Amino acid sequence: xxxxxxxxxxxxxxxxxxxxxxxxxxxxxxxxxxxxxxxxxxxxxxxxxxxxxxxxxxxxxxxxxxxxxxxxxxxxxxxxxxxxxxxxxxxxxxxxxxxxxxxxxxxxxxxxxxxxxxxxxxxxxxxxxxxxxxxxxxxxxxxxxxxxxxxxxxxxxxxxxxxxxxxxxxxxxxxxxxxxxxxxxxxxxxxxxxxxxxxxxxxxxxxxxxxxxxxxxxxxxxxxxxxxxxxxxxxxxxxxxxxxxxxxxxxxxxxxxxxxxxxxxxxxxxxxxxxxxxxxxxxxxxxxxxxxxxxxxxxxxxxxxxxxxxxxxxxxxxxxxxxxxxxxxxxxxxxxxxxxxxxxxxxxxxxxxxxxxxxxxxxxxxxxxxxxxxxxxxxxxxxxxxxxx
Amino acid sequence: xxxxxxxxxxxxxxxxxxxxxxxxxxxxxxxxxxxxxxxxxxxxxxxxxxxxxxxxxxxxxxxxxxxxxxxxxxxxxxxxxxxxxxxxxxxxxxxxxxxxxxxxxxxxxxxxxxxxxxxxxxxxxxxxxxxxxxxxxxxxxxxxxxxxxxxxxxxxxxxxxxxxxxxxxxxxxxxxxxxxxxxxxxxxxxxxxxxxxxxxxxxxxxxxxxxxxxxxxxxxxxxxxxxxxxxxxxxxxxxxxxxxxxxxxxxxxxxxxxxxxxxxxxxxxxxxxxxxxxxxxxxxxxxxxxxxxxxxxxxxxxxxxxxxxxxxxxxxxxxxxxxxxxxxxxxxxxxxxxxxxxxxxxxxxxxxxxxxxxxxxxxxxxxxxxxxxxxxxxxxxxxxxxxxx
Numbered sequence: 001x002x003x004x005x006x007x008x009x010x011x012x013x014x015x016x017x018x019x020x021x022x023x024x025x026x027x028x029x030x031x032x033x034x035x036x037x038x039x040x041x042x043x044x045x046x047x048x049x050x051x052x053x054x055x056x057x058x059x060x061x062x063x064x065x066x067x068x069x070x071x072x073x074x075x076x077x078x079x080x081x082x083x084x085x086x087x088x089x090x091x092x093x094x095x096x097x098x099x100x101x102x103x104x105x106x107x108x109x110x111x112x113x114x115x116x117x118x119x120x121x122x123x124x125x126x127x128x129x130x131x132x133x134x135x136x137x138x139x140x141x142x143x144x145x146x147x148x149x150x151x152x153x154x155x156x157x158x159x160x161x162x163x164x165x166x167x168x169x170x171x172x173x174x175x176x177x178x179x180x181x182x183x184x185x186x187x188x189x190x191x192x193x194x195x196x197x198x199x200x201x202x203x204x205x206x207x208x209x210x211x212x213x214x215x216x217x218x219x220x221x222x223x224x225x226x227x228x229x230x231x232x233x234x235x236x237x238x239x240x241x242x243x244x245x246x247x248x249x250x251x252x253x254x255x256x257x258x259x260x261x262x263x264x265x266x267x268x269x270x271x272x273x274x275x276x277x278x279x280x281x282x283x284x285x286x287x288x289x290x291x292x293x294x295x296x297x298x299x300x301x302x303x304x305x306x307x308x309x310x311x312x313x314x315x316x317x318x319x320x321x322x323x324x325x326x327x328x329x330x331x332x333x334x335x336x337x338x339x340x341x342x343x344x345x346x347x348x349x350x351x352x353x354x355x356x357x358x359x360x361x362x363x364x365x366x367x368x369x370x371x372x373x374x375x376x377x378x379x380x381x382x383x384x385x386x387x388x389x
Numbered sequence: 390x391x392x393x394x395x396x397x398x399x400x401x402x403x404x405x406x407x408x409x410x411x412x413x414x415x416x417x418x419x420x421x422x423x424x425x426x427x428x429x430x431x432x433x434x435x436x437x438x439x440x441x442x443x444x445x446x447x448x449x450x451x452x453x454x455x456x457x458x459x460x461x462x463x464x465x466x467x468x469x470x471x472x473x474x475x476x477x478x479x480x481x482x483x484x485x486x487x488x489x490x491x492x493x494x495x496x497x498x499x500x501x502x503x504x505x506x507x508x509x510x511x512x513x514x515x516x517x518x519x520x521x522x523x524x525x526x527x528x529x530x531x532x533x534x535x536x537x538x539x540x541x542x543x544x545x546x547x548x549x550x551x552x553x554x555x556x557x558x559x560x561x562x563x564x565x566x567x568x569x570x571x572x573x574x575x576x577x578x579x580x581x582x583x584x585x586x587x588x589x590x591x592x593x594x595x596x597x598x599x600x601x602x603x604x605x606x607x608x609x610x611x612x613x614x615x616x617x618x619x620x621x622x623x624x625x626x627x628x629x630x631x632x633x634x635x636x637x638x639x640x641x642x643x644x645x646x647x648x649x650x651x652x653x654x655x656x657x658x659x660x661x662x663x664x665x666x667x668x669x670x671x672x673x674x675x676x677x678x679x680x681x682x683x684x685x686x687x688x689x690x691x692x693x694x695x696x697x698x699x700x701x702x703x704x705x706x707x708x709x710x711x712x713x714x715x716x717x718x719x720x721x722x723x724x725x726x727x728x729x730x731x732x733x734x735x736x737x738x739x740x741x742x743x744x745x746x747x748x749x750x751x752x753x754x755x756x757x758x759x760x761x762x763x764x765x766x767x768x769x770x771x772x773x774x775x776x777x778x
């Protein structure tokens with residue numbers, strides 16, 4: 001994958017192409033945790049109510065100034081929260097614990113060294129490895145880098161994913177749906193998924209059921225993308241141009257048919273050096289094959305662990321799920337996650353794999369591994385989340 | 390809140406301003422779940438291997454055509470997956486179960502009515518309430534609406550949140566940080582948070598420690614925003630212009646000081662009819678007051694339940710958390726969520742509330758309610774997630 005340098009505040013959701021080593025301590029100097037007075041603790045060792053000690057206030061330290069001042073014995077400086085301590089100072093006394101008379105500040109108790117001081121490097125130590133290669137930056141990470149003076153950072157370019165929507169029946173025109181055409185909906189969900197993985201979605205258009213049209217589109221955009229996804233046309237009839245094209249043209253492995261249900265007519269091949277993943281056209285199969293093939297592939301391009309989920313949590317299954325067929329497959333059941341009685345539950349959303357309402361109702365999916373014939377009510381199962389829905 | 394109409398494919402992450410009632414059945418007609426032949430099941434009641442029944446193939450039904458055809462007794466039609474059944478047909482026989490001879494199709498077994506048929510309305514029934522007011526649409530919801538022919542939808546406008554970064558020490562110039570200035574970092578995290586809640590972030594600039602400057606900025610942008618957030622200057626010193634300004638100008642309730650730790654110098658007032666929320670300047674306090682005041686306020690504007698978290702999950706605490714002070718406060722501890730031995734754990738990230746690395750290392754937060762002095766190792770606690778970090 002190519003690399004590019006981006007402004008640190010544009011780096012959120014981008015992926016690091018090398019480990020990040022802290023270039024500096026954070027904070028870079030000792031700083032005050034309170035509004036009060038910076039002191040040398042040695043000066044106040046004998047201070048008490050009966051024998052107060054008076055120090056001369058020689059300056060005010062505010063945030064936004066580097067330490068420009070040195071406290072000599074017998075002096076103090078007014079200091080605000082977040083300001084750097086003057087050299088020589090090793091503690092801060094809150095303002096409500098002192099009396100100020102002119103330029104004299106009166107202290108009535110000794111002070112522990114480093115009291116109310118945020119020590120240099122307490123947050124991040126110079127040389128510390130903060131992030132590994134393949135780490136996807138959060139905005140909170142970007143803000144941390146910026147705090148260390150990092151203005152820009154090298155990241156992987158976004159993998160460019162060329163998406164083909166295949167089928168004579170498809171249209172982008174709502175008017176045409178009244179004449180029986182099918183709206184090109186799946187592309188929009190795939191777009192959102194690609195973008196949420198950190199990829200760049202490139203729509204290559206609605207392709208008619210014609211292998212030549214498919215071939216021309218793939219050739220014309222070959223240099224522009226890192227990967228192709230076709231939606232629909234992945235089954236085994238004479239109209240399934242995605243699988244026909246890929247089976248004929250693949251220059252590497254060609255896999256057609258997955259032990260994944262729904263999703264068994266998915267597959268992939270290679271056009272030159274670039275993968276083409278066959279997403280089936282029924283929405284639940286589109287989604288499952290995206291999560292089990294396209295999602296880990298995009299992660300892999302970004303040097304991330306090729307997981308089939310974004311994150312996951314444990315939940316209690318509300319009813320027994322039985323798999324009547326495809327026992328040796330990975331079976332995927334989408335679920336809604338609910339809270340009740342201080343617990344997390346998941347409710348299976350059954351339905352045909354053409355059910356457009358299932359992704360809408362679902363939060364994530366549970367899986368039945370090969371050999372599993374049922375998952376019983378009350379089981380604590382992993383609910384796997386896609387990067388978005 | 391004002392409303393606006395947006396294209397259905399631009400509606401993801403927008404919030405419905407009224408319930409959504411399904412305008413049509415989905416699918417709108419019975420459709421085929423297989424590639425095969427549409428039949429009238431009554432025609433095949435007596436079909437068997439020894440006494441096959443032959444029907445005349447009168448057409449091919451492909452997806453993208455409305456039902457334009459009527460099967461009369463003795464006829465069948467080739468049908469592809471997703472195509473609508475012709476009128477009169479009530480079942481589909483897979484292509485691998487028949488023999489085709491010219492225009493005759495030979496069947497050797499009877500067929501159950503509705504076999505391999507996706508019934509009209511199986512997915513969504515016309516008149517069904519799909520979403521309530523205040524529902525935040527996912528792309529999967531938008532795709533479902535589009536499938537029902539919905540081209541645009543009414544949503545609330547995005548709440549416009551005016552953000553003021555307060556402090557003489559702040560700069561947006563990385564060069565100036567080398568001379569001791571403090572980079573305006575928090576604004577970028579707040580921007581991301583506001584946007585993730587469905588708000589529109591409007592930066593009103595870095596404001597010097599001068600109540601007049603603050604007042605002028607607020608006045609100049611009063612009509613442009615629904616809500617103000619100030620970052621920093623919320624404490625009690627003479628330099629804390631956000632709290633000084635708000636205490637003097639608030640036309641409604643003025644709350645300063647929260648039983649929230651970190652975050653106790655947060656607060657809010659009203660400038661005219663618009664809330665101004667005081668986010669403290671130390672990053673963990675900024676975050677906590679955002680989550681406990683600003684986040685529910687933005688949700689409320691969008692007619693959503695005013696929660697202080699986006700979602701939450703249960704995790705086992707890896708070590709006892711003790712609260713030494715502020716026992717009658719809500720105490721917030723940010724945590725990292727980890728998986729081990731097929732379980733979910735959370736690890737507290739201690740540190741000063743100025744620690745810029747804490748949000749970077751954290752996934753969410755746990756809370757100690759008023760009265761709670763410790764949460765013991767091994768407790769199953771809720772980890773609350775912000776909408777982003």
